[in-house]
Amino acid sequence: MRKGIIYNIVAIVSVSALLTSCFVAKDYTRPELSTTENLFRTDQLPQDSISAATVSYKDLFKDQYLVNYIEEGLSNNIDIRIALQQIVAAEAYVKQGKAGYLPTLGANATLTHQELSKNSQFGSFLSNTSTDQFEINASLSWEADIWGKIRSNSRATQANYLQTVAAHQAVKTELVARIATAYYQLLALDAQLEVTKASIETRDNSVVTIKALKDAGQVTQVAVDQNVALLNNAKALVVDLEIAIFRTENTLSILLGKGPQNFERGTINDLEFTTDLAIGVPTTLLRNRPDVMAAEYALIESFELTNVAKSMYYPSLTLTATAGFQSLDLADLIDTNSLFANIIGGLTQPIFNKRAIRTQNEVAVAQQEQALLNFKQSLLIAGQEVSNALYGYNAETEKYEFRLIEIEALRNAETNSEELLNNGFATYLDLLTARQSALSAELNVVDSKLQQQLYIIDLYEALGGGWQ
Numbered sequence: 001m002r003k004g005i006i007y008n009i010v011a012i013v014s015v016s017a018l019l020t021s022c023f024v025a026k027d028y029t030r031p032e033l034s035t036t037e038n039l040f041r042t043d044q045l046p047q048d049s050i051s052a053a054t055v056s057y058k059d060l061f062k063d064q065y066l067v068n069y070i071e072e073g074l075s076n077n078i079d080i081r082i083a084l085q086q087i088v089a090a091e092a093y094v095k096q097g098k099a100g101y102l103p104t105l106g107a108n109a110t111l112t113h114q115e116l117s118k119n120s121q122f123g124s125f126l127s128n129t130s131t132d133q134f135e136i137n138a139s140l141s142w143e144a145d146i147w148g149k150i151r152s153n154s155r156a157t158q159a160n161y162l163q164t165v166a167a168h169q170a171v172k173t174e175l176v177a178r179i180a181t182a183y184y185q186l187l188a189l190d191a192q193l194e195v196t197k198a199s200i201e202t203r204d205n206s207v208v209t210i211k212a213l214k215d216a217g218q219v220t221q222v223a224v225d226q227n228v229a230l231l232n233n234a235k236a237l238v239v240d241l242e243i244a245i246f247r248t249e250n251t252l253s254i255l256l257g258k259g260p261q262n263f264e265r266g267t268i269n270d271l272e273f274t275t276d277l278a279i280g281v282p283t284t285l286l287r288n289r290p291d292v293m294a295a296e297y298a299l300i301e302s303f304e305l306t307n308v309a310k311s312m313y314y315p316s317l318t319l320t321a322t323a324g325f326q327s328l329d330l331a332d333l334i335d336t337n338s339l340f341a342n343i344i345g346g347l348t349q350p351i352f353n354k355r356a357i358r359t360q361n362e363v364a365v366a367q368q369e370q371a372l373l374n375f376k377q378s379l380l381i382a383g384q385e386v387s388n389a390l391y392g393y394n395a396e397t398e399k400y401e402f403r404l405i406e407i408e409a410l411r412n413a414e415t416n417s418e419e420l421l422n423n424g425f426a427t428y429l430d431l432l433t434a435r436q437s438a439l440s441a442e443l444n445v446v447d448s449k450l451q452q453q454l455y456i457i458d459l460y461e462a463l464g465g466g467w468q
Contacts, residue, residue, distance in 0.1 A: 025148030025307035028155075028300050031372060039282035039383035040390065053288040053463035057176050060460060065265050066183045069256060073179050074172060076257030083168040090157075090164040097157030100150040103142035108324075110135045134333045137324025137340075144317040152307035159304060163297035169467035170290035175255065176466035180457050182252040186245060187268040188450035193241045195442045196234055203231040203435065209422070218424060230432055234439065268449060285382045289464030295371075295378040302364070302371040309364035312357045315349040385462035393455035400448045407445055410438040 052060075058067055074080060112133040145151055210227045213219045250260045285292050323341035327333040350357055414434040421431050460466065 025152045025304075025311065028303050030296070031299075031375075033283075033376070033379065039285075039379070040386050052460060053284065053465035054468060055460075055465060056468060057180075057460075057466050060465070061180060063183070063266050063271070065263075066180060069183060069252070069263070070176055070179050073175055073256045077175055077255060078257055079171050080168075080175060081257075083164075083171045087161070087164050087168055090161040093157045094161045097154035100154055101145065103140050105138065105140050107138045108136070131328060132330075133326065133328055134330050135324060135326045136333065137322055137326075139320070139322040141318060141320045144319070146317055147311035147314045149308050149311035149316075152304040152311070156301045156304035156308070159297045159301035163294045163301065166290045166294035166297060168290075170294060173290055173461055173464060173466040177457050177461040179252065179255050181454060182248055182255060183263075183265065184268075184271075184450055184453050184457075185248050186252070186263070186265055187271065188446050189241055189245045189248065190265070191268040191446045192443050193238065193245070195446065196237050196241060196439070199435075199439045199442075200231065200234045200238065203227065203234055206418075206431070206435070207231055213421075226429075226432055230436065268446065271449075271453065282383060285379060285386075285464060289382050289462075290467060292375075292378045292382050292464070295375040299368070299371040299375045302368040306361075306364040306368045309357075309361040312350065312360065315347050318346050318348070320344045320346070382462060382464075386459065389455050389459035389462050393452060393459065396448060396451045396455055400445070400452060403441065403445045403448050407438065407441040410434060410441045414438045 057070055061067055061070070112135070114131045114133070116131075143150070207224070207227045210219060210224050214221060214224050249263055252263060253260045286296065287293070321341070321343045323339070325333050325335070325338040326340050327335065327338040332338055414431070417431040417434045
C-alpha cells in the first residue's frame with residue numbers, strides 16, 4: 001500500500017515536470033518602430049550614438065548655486081519622495097510574483113464537538129451521542145506552471161516595477177528642468193530689474209533737465225509732465241519685476257521641498273552654458289527618455305498579462321497534500337496511531353464559465369494594443385519636443401544677434417536725441433521715444449538670452465537627461 005502511494009506521488013510529480021516544459025506563453029520582442037526615422041526633423045546637427053541626455057546636470061550647468069539647488073531638490077522634493085514610495089510598493093509586488101512558483105503551506109488546529117440526535121440514523125445505536133475530536137494538521141498546495149501562467153505573471157510584475165522606476169526617473173528629469181528654469185528666470189528678472197533701475201536714474205536726471213529747459217522757455221509743461229510720467233512708468237515696472245522675483249523664489253522653494261525664502265544666486269552676465277547639443281540618433285530615446293521607457297514597460301506588462309489570459313483556456317494541474325494528527329482523545333493526539341495523510345492531484349479544465357475567460361482574453365488583447373499605441377505616441381511626442389527645442393534654440397540665437405544690433409542703435413539714438421534737445425535741434429518727443437524704446441530693447445535682450453538657456457533646458461529634458 002505504501003509503495004502504491006509512493007508510485008502515485010512520483011507519477012504526479014513526473015507528469016507535472018513534463019507538462020511544465022510545454023509553455024504556450026510567448027516571449028516579448030520590441031515591435032518595429034518605423035516612426036523613429038527622421039524623428040527629430042533636423043539636419044543641422046550631426047546625429048550619432050552620443051546624446052546630451054547622458055551628460056550629468058553637474059557637467060551641463062556651470063553655476064554652482066544651481067547645482068547645489070538641484071541636489072537639494074532631488075533629496076527633498078515631495079514628488080520625488082512620493083515616487084520612491086511607489087517604487088517600494090511595486091517592489092513588493094515583484095517579490096510576490098516571484099513567489100508564485102512556490103507552494104502554499106498552512107497549519108491548522110481544530111476542536112470539533114458533535115451532538116448526535118438520539119432519533120437519528122446513528123444516534124439511535126449509540127449510547128453516547130456526544131463526541132469530541134482533536135486535530136492538528138498542515139496542508140500544502142502547489143500549482144504546476146504548465147503553460148507559463150505563473151512565469152508571465154511574474155514578468156508582468158517585474159515590468160510594472162521597471163515602469164515605476166522609469167516614472168521616478170521622469171520625475172527627476174522634470175524636476176531638474178523645473179529647478180533650472182526657475183533659477184534662470186530669477187537671474188533674468190534680476191538683470192531686468194537692474195536695467196530698469198538704471199533707467200529710472202537716467203529718467204530722474206532727465207526730469208531735472210527738462211524742468212530747467214522749461215524754465216528757460218525752450219519746452220512747455222507738457223514736456224515736463226510726459227517725462228514725469230515716463231519716470232513713474234519705469235518705477236511701476238520695478239514693482240512688477242519685484243513681484244515676479246518674489247513669486248519665482250516661492251516657486252523654487254516648493255521645488256526644493258522647503259518654506260518660502262530668498263535664494264543666493266549668480267548673475268546672468270556670468271552665465272556659462274554648454275553649447276554642445278549632441279542629440280544622438282532617435283533610438284537613443286528608447287533608453288534615455290524615462291516616459292518612453294515607462295511606456296514600453298507598460299507594453300511589456302500588458303503583453304505578459306495577455307499570456308496569462310490565454311493560459312486560462314488550458315487545464316491547470318494542482319497538487320494538494322494534508323497531514324497531521326487526529327484523535328478523539330486529547331491525550332492520544334500526539335501518537336503514531338493518530339497520524340493521517342492524504343494527497344490529491346487534480347487536473348482542472350474550464351469548460352463553461354459564463355464567458356469569463358474569453359472576456360478576460362479579449363480585454364487583455366485590447367489593452368495590449370492600447371499600450372502599443374501609447375508607446376508609439378510617447379516616442380512621437382518625444383521626437384516633437386526635441387525638434388521644437390532644437391528649432392527654438394537656433395531661432396532664439398539668431399534673434400539675439402538682431403536684438404544686440406537693435407539695442408546699440410537705440411542707445412545711440414537716445415544719446416543723440418538728448419544732445420540735440422539740449423542744443424535746440426530736437427523735440428522732447430524724440431528723446432522720450434528713443435528712451436522708451438531703448439529700455440524695451442534692453443529688457444528684450446535679457447529675455448532673449450533667457451530663452452536661449454530655457455531652450456537648452458527643454459532639449460536636455462526632451463532627450464531624457466537629468467536622471468542619470
